[in-house]
Amino acid sequence: MEQDNKKEALKIVTETKYFTKEDALFKDAGGFLTWDGNRVFLHRCFPFEEPWRYISVLDKDKKEIGIITDIAVFDDDTQEILKNELNRKYYMQTIISVDKLKDRYGFTYWDVTTEYGHANFTLSDTHRNIVKIAEDRLMVVDMDGNRYLIPSVVGLDKGSYKRIELYL
Amino acid sequence: MENTTFYRQQLVNKLISWSCPVKQEDIVSLFDYDMSKDMIPTDGIVLLTDKKVILMADGNMQHEIELSGIDKFVFRHDVGSVAVECDIKEGETIVLCRATMSHSKLLGHMTKKFNVYLEKKEFSEDENTSPDDRCPICGTPYKKRHGKICTNCVSKKKLFARLWEIMRPHKWMLLAGSLFFVFSLLISLINPYINKILVDNYVNNPEIKSLIEDDKTKVFIGFLLALLLTLGSSILGYLINLARNLIMMKVGAGTILDLRKMVFNKIQMLSMSGLSKKTTGELTQRVISDTQEVQNFINSQIPNVLGLILQLIGVSVMLIIYDWRLLIVFLLPLPLTIIPMRIFHRFSRKIYSRQWQASSKCNTILHDIFSGIRVVKAFGTEEKETVRYDAAARRVRDLSIRNETRYALLVPFIRFGLMIGNFMVLYYTGVKILDGFMTVGEASMLSSYVAMVYGPINWLTNIPNALNRVFTSVIRIFDIIDEKPDMIDKDKTVDKDIIGEIEFKNATFSYDGVTDVLKNVNIKIRPGEMVGLVGKSGVGKSTLINLVMRLYDVNDGSIYIDGTDIRDISQHSLRSQIGVVLQETILFSGSVYDNLLYAKADASREEIINAAKTAGAHEFIMRLPDGYNTIIGEKGHTLSGGERQRVAIARALLRNPRILILDEATASLDTEIEKQIQDSLQLLIKDRTTIAIAHRLSTLRNADRIIVLDEKSVAEVGSHEELMKQKGIYYGLVMAQRQMSKMSRQ
Numbered sequence: 001m002e003q004d005n006k007k008e009a010l011k012i013v014t015e016t017k018y019f020t021k022e023d024a025l026f027k028d029a030g031g032f033l034t035w036d037g038n039r040v041f042l043h044r045c046f047p048f049e050e051p052w053r054y055i056s057v058l059d060k061d062k063k064e065i066g067i068i069t070d071i072a073v074f075d076d077d078t079q080e081i082l083k084n085e086l087n088r089k090y091y092m093q094t095i096i097s098v099d100k101l102k103d104r105y106g107f108t109y110w111d112v113t114t115e116y117g118h119a120n121f122t123l124s125d126t127h128r129n130i131v132k133i134a135e136d137r138l139m140v141v142d143m144d145g146n147r148y149l150i151p152s153v154v155g156l157d158k159g160s161y162k163r164i165e166l167y168l
Numbered sequence: 169m170e171n172t173t174f175y176r177q178q179l180v181n182k183l184i185s186w187s188c189p190v191k192q193e194d195i196v197s198l199f200d201y202d203m204s205k206d207m208i209p210t211d212g213i214v215l216l217t218d219k220k221v222i223l224m225a226d227g228n229m230q231h232e233i234e235l236s237g238i239d240k241f242v243f244r245h246d247v248g249s250v251a252v253e254c255d256i257k258e259g260e261t262i263v264l265c266r267a268t269m270s271h272s273k274l275l276g277h278m279t280k281k282f283n284v285y286l287e288k289k290e291f292s293e294d295e296n297t298s299p300d301d302r303c304p305i306c307g308t309p310y311k312k313r314h315g316k317i318c319t320n321c322v323s324k325k326k327l328f329a330r331l332w333e334i335m336r337p338h339k340w341m342l343l344a345g346s347l348f349f350v351f352s353l354l355i356s357l358i359n360p361y362i363n364k365i366l367v368d369n370y371v372n373n374p375e376i377k378s379l380i381e382d383d384k385t386k387v388f389i390g391f392l393l394a395l396l397l398t399l400g401s402s403i404l405g406y407l408i409n410l411a412r413n414l415i416m417m418k419v420g421a422g423t424i425l426d427l428r429k430m431v432f433n434k435i436q437m438l439s440m441s442g443l444s445k446k447t448t449g450e451l452t453q454r455v456i457s458d459t460q461e462v463q464n465f466i467n468s469q470i471p472n473v474l475g476l477i478l479q480l481i482g483v484s485v486m487l488i489i490y491d492w493r494l495l496i497v498f499l500l501p502l503p504l505t506i507i508p509m510r511i512f513h514r515f516s517r518k519i520y521s522r523q524w525q526a527s528s529k530c531n532t533i534l535h536d537i538f539s540g541i542r543v544v545k546a547f548g549t550e551e552k553e554t555v556r557y558d559a560a561a562r563r564v565r566d567l568s569i570r571n572e573t574r575y576a577l578l579v580p581f582i583r584f585g586l587m588i589g590n591f592m593v594l595y596y597t598g599v600k601i602l603d604g605f606m607t608v609g610e611a612s613m614l615s616s617y618v619a620m621v622y623g624p625i626n627w628l629t630n631i632p633n634a635l636n637r638v639f640t641s642v643i644r645i646f647d648i649i650d651e652k653p654d655m656i657d658k659d660k661t662v663d664k665d666i667i668g669e670i671e672f673k674n675a676t677f678s679y680d681g682v683t684d685v686l687k688n689v690n691i692k693i694r695p696g697e698m699v700g701l702v703g704k705s706g707v708g709k710s711t712l713i714n715l716v717m718r719l720y721d722v723n724d725g726s727i728y729i730d731g732t733d734i735r736d737i738s739q740h741s742l743r744s745q746i747g748v749v750l751q752e753t754i755l756f757s758g759s760v761y762d763n764l765l766y767a768k769a770d771a772s773r774e775e776i777i778n779a780a781k782t783a784g785a786h787e788f789i790m791r792l793p794d795g796y797n798t799i800i801g802e803k804g805h806t807l808s809g810g811e812r813q814r815v816a817i818a819r820a821l822l823r824n825p826r827i828l829i830l831d832e833a834t835a836s837l838d839t840e841i842e843k844q845i846q847d848s849l850q851l852l853i854k855d856r857t858t859i860a861i862a863h864r865l866s867t868l869r870n871a872d873r874i875i876v877l878d879e880k881s882v883a884e885v886g887s888h889e890e891l892m893k894q895k896g897i898y899y900g901l902v903m904a905q906r907q908m909s910k911m912s913r914q
Binding site: 029030031032039047084087088089090091092103104105106116127142144145146147165166 | 203205206207209246247248249251253261262263266268269270272517518521522525636639640643644
């Protein structure tokens with residue numbers, strides 16, 4: 001009896017539900033996500049390496065319902081819904097070019113072009129807030145906590161690269 | 169307040185320009201946001217009136233919700249964005265708006281205020297109600313670490329003024345130093361002149377033979393005199409330089425001492441909430457490196473710059489006296505030299521910064537491996553680590569070879585650049601000599617002058633960098649010095665002999681001003697009572713005792729000790745009567761004895777031994793080679809966890825505090841020692857108010873009452889028996905622990 005209890009307890013800890021295409025019950029309920037009628041939240045297990053794979057689905061009490069191994073298992077509509085939700089949560093603008101970068105008294109002031117146009121922001125502790133998330137990919141975190149993606153350092157134009165080079 | 173109305177006015181103006189139908193006087197509050205719920209950049213405003221919440225976006229009314237239908241507002245903090253949602257009474261959720269992280273503080277704060285309005289229909293504006301973390305001039309966010317100095321538009325003049333503030337106590341010394349500067353400059357100007365006399369009158373004088381024949385001694389004496397003058401001026405110059413350097417060094421060392429004292433005292437005065445925003449490393453850096461930077465500036469930059477400027481003026485004057493055209497010849501190539509120097513400096517900064525990064529990475533790897541050597545060995549990954557270190561070390565080598573090669577290639581060109589002025593002057597004077605308008609001595613004197621200026625131009629080009637560095641440090645230093653302690657004792661605080669009654673009345677506290685950690689806590693602890701504090705981790709137990717010690721102030725409600733508001737008791741008097749044993753024992757380097765004395769500087773040796781005995785520490789202390797005088801090393805690392813804990817308990821005992829706080833004090837001890845200490849604690853807690861936090865509930869079996877915290881507030885209060893009968897949270901916790909110990913015994 002005791003032994004059974006222990007096994008049961010172990011099962012709860014180690015058994016994970018992996019979502020299959022039959023579980024495609026995700027809906028966008030006007031700016032947030034539901035699954036099977038209840039509000040759920042998504043959290044990436046490996047946000048830097050696997051943005052569309054290994055996504056934990058949590059209920060409103062932050063308890064894990066299961067893991068989506070790859071959103072590609074679902075139909076296109078569901079994929080779209082999931083992508084929207086993930087983009088909302090992990091909002092990150094992509095830096096297309098770094099137009100100006102000024103270093104002053106321990107802070108760097110950035111003028112950049114993103115997919116939404118011109119933007120400027122400030123970094124404190126510049127070295128630490130430019131995070132190398134993959135060999136060629138950078139995440140820049142400004143003072144407020146906003147995140148900006150540089151998808152490819154090599155792909156940057158020469159001027160942009162020169163401006164950020166010192167901080168890499 | 170000013171800020172608030174300014175912010176509100178700004179938004180109201182925008183609403184007017186959008187011809188928003190809501191009347192101004194109906195607006196209870198409002199805030200702006202910058203993204204629609206579908207993440208499209210939006211210029212939007214959320215309005216709160218006494219009946220509705222209205223959502224405006226890009227000039228249009230998007231949505232309105234009756235307040236009567238709203239259950240509560242929810243602020244959601246996502247990874248890269250934030251959102252405000254409404255929970256509707258029917259159990260539905262509506263996403264109101266989203267925003268970038270720049271709005272997170274504002275939205276979090278407003279959500280809280282809106283909820284208060286829903287509940288009580290009252291709205292208090294305070295200075296937090298606006299995004300006041302931006303510079304009103306340029307819109308750049310204030311550097312959180314830098315307080316309200318906008319580094320983007322702060323004027324250099326202001327910074328110089330602050331720098332001067334630091335140096336002012338030493339102004340007479342500085343003046344003396346400057347005078348010596350002028351002296352040494354004059355001497356350095358005299359030397360080439362004497363040289364000129366030597367050359368023109370003696371060495372290269374075509375008439376010297378006839379002069380010698382005329383009067384040999386006169387010529388000889390003149391020659392000797394000139395030589396002696398050269399020697400004398402050299403010696404004098406040396407002495408003056410020495411004096412100057414000594415003075416400047418003294419000023420520099422004096423300033424650094426003053427500064428460090430100021431920064432250190434200020435840091436100690438700051439409240440915990442002010443301090444915890446900064447890491448230990450950051451604070452250390454401010455005391456050590458930032459002040460060092462200022463000292464360097466005073467010691468080397470100021471004298472060099474000053475000297476260079478004086479020299480420039482002096483030399484220019486000499487040149488004008490001789491031949492004004494020379495000045496032009498001399499000044500013209502100056503930009504030609506300075507520009508390549510600037511480029512060179514920028515370049516070398518880049519390559520050396522890269523090298524520095526690489527070598528610091530190398531050091532990090534070393535530090536990592538050595539401090540985790542047990543793990544490395546246990547996992548058998550020595551080989552892997554060797555490869556990792558090797559790669560990092562190789563990179564340092566490659567970079568330094570490359571950098572040195574480049575440097576070696578470039579330096580001659582730079583040197584050449586520095587010589588340009590000299591060449592020009594040589595050419596000019598050469599032509600003049602050939603034409604017979606100038607003597608060799610004059611030419612050599614002039615070229616000495618020119619060399620005097622061109623040499624230190626190196627410094628000149630480095631000044632912008634040096635200024636940037638020193639201003640960074642000055643800003644950081646004054647950020648600390650200017651910070652207003654947020655827990656200043658009121659004017660009329662009392663020193664109070666505490667009896668030991670503690671009362672929380674509607675106490676609400678939040679570390680960040682957005683998420684409450686404790687909400688409406690009401691507790692009354694009688695004098696001499698022992699109270700156990702129980703609850704899940706993160707429920708606010710440690711926060712609660714931090715509030716009793718007044719490391720933080722409550723945001724709402726109050727805490728009374730013996731009926732006096734804790735804020736009316738002087739901090740010193742309060743804390744000197746509270747004894748604390750924390751889970752993480754913090755001992756200072758020094759001996760066991762020093763650590764015990766820390767609690768009570770005038771404790772007698774008997775008292776010390778008694779305290780140690782009560783804490784069960786005496787026995788192991790006596791096994792140490794030097795007894796109480798044994799040095800326990802940094803943070804007491806030569807002692808085991810349990811031993812450190814017992815020293816900490818003894819330390820708390822020595823104070824004989826009226827209020828004793830035990831935060832997981834016995835958690836790191838094994839059961840046997842724990843029991844031993846529990847028994848001695850029994851003696852200790854007699855007649856004192858004791859608050860004990862423990863995860864091992866058996867520890868609390870002696871508690872008069874147990875307070876269970878849940879959901880930010882007090883959930884259950886009562887004795888062990890009462891709570892067990894209630895079969896609530898406490899019961900659940902006890903049962904779970906019994907189950908655990910049963911399982912582990914099997």
